[in-house]
Amino acid sequence: MTTRVRFAPSPTGYLHIGSARTALFNYLFARHAKLSDADSKFLLRIEDTDIARSTDESTRSILEGMEWLGFAPDEEIVFQSNNADKHRAAANRLLAEGKAYRDFTPKEQPTDASVKETIKERARAQGGAKNMRDNQYRELSAVESETRAANGEPFAIRLKVPEMGKTSFEDKVYGLQERNYEETEDLVLLRSDGHPLYNLAVVCDDIEMEITHVIRGQDHLTNTHKQILIYEALGVKHPEFAHLPLILAPGGKKLSKRIHGEIVSMTTYRDAGFLPVAFRNFLALMGWSPDGNQYAAEVTSGNEKIRENAHVGELMNLNELVANFSLDRIHRSPAIFNFDSNNPKRCTNRSHGIGQG
RNA sequence: GUCCGGUUCGUCUAGGGGUUAGGACACCGCCCUUUCACGGCGGCAACACGGGUUCAAAUCCCGUACCGGAUACCA
Secondary structure, three states: OOOEEEEOOOOOOOOEHHHHHHHHHHHHHHHHHHOOOOOOEEEEEEOOOOOOOOOHHHHHHHHHHHHHHOOOOOOOOEEHHHHHHHHHHHHHHHHHOOOEEEEOOOOOOOOOOOHHHHHHHHHHHHHHHOOOOOOOOOOOOHHHHHHHHHOOOOOEEEEOOOOOOEEEEEEOOOEEEEEEHHHOOOOEEEOOOOOEOHHHHHHHHHHHOOOOEEEEEHHHHHHHHHHHHHHHHHOOOOOEEEEEOOEEEOOOEEOOHHHHHHHHEHHHHHHOOOOHHHHHHHHHOOOEOOOHHHHHHHHHOOOHHHHOOOOOOOOOOHHHHHHHOOHHHEOOOOEEOOOOOOOHHHHHHHOOOOOOO
16 A cells, blocks of 8 residues: 655644654655655645634744755645535534434633643543543434424534443554543534534544554544544544654653743744754654664765765764654654753754754 | 553663663863864763562563653644
């Protein structure tokens, strides 16, 4: 089967350093596959289903970052919001087949407190005792559901997750992943305002784009179980999954724009004059390493021009990265992006021995 | 709270039953001299903790601690 991968950022900010690495790994994987199958593709999809937070400026910023890094998508860019009708159709189909149901519970008003915190607090309060299947509309009769909907009562569409069983998949990086259905809620597919939600949109688009390998951050590990449930309901075989270890801030904390500022943005490095080849190499080595033996060989026989008058170090140009890349050399522990005591400039241009002039 | 991950030099990492635990960057010293984005040589520096299995454990198993992720009509 021809390899088709996609990088799918949401345009809610600039190109994050972690996202850039995800883009890189997807790109390297596709290009490596292309070595043996010319039709292998690297695609770009902008996940702009969050109407409230997505901006065109952010999309532009992401595109700029991609361009700087040299990752050109092989097909036209897909904007997820353009596929909303298809997502809705899929949700309705599941509804008609009884695999999803209408939830007439009034939408909760957002609190002013941090959403994340609210959710965490609530989950803590409920402890492990929460019953994911306690929705009173779950077993509502089809007629009554139809009637209430016809009367204009607002509803969200939720996936009807089976009571017993578990989802499981073999992650290319993390190995066998299993999760009991009791741990997974009846996730919302379509909001009461008719907008499709992330998990549904991702699955529908990945199916349509014929994605064969989903390579993304480890923070999507639990989403994967939800998505597999959707694939199953839709009756489609799911793609392979490979989750990447996170890139954290010094101290092992999450790298965030709010706390760490511009340091997490790709444009910061571009504007500071770093070379793409250096930054790519730096990014590639966060979470992945080449096979020891071929590493030495490749590096010494690499691009002479770049290394003229410079020591070898651990630098690989794009072609070398592509040649050496493989999913099974990605490890599972998070990397710390140490920008405090270890100036990124040194981590890239200087330490890898490539000057600008 | 619950579920899922993770833990090798300061940092990125290799190694995954028997190694002087290797490399890169940083740092220190010397040399060269292109004197803060060149180069060479050398040095410092790590297997989270506690049990177990084994002739032998950084490597396998269990537990603890700590860190992270997820737990949303966000993505």
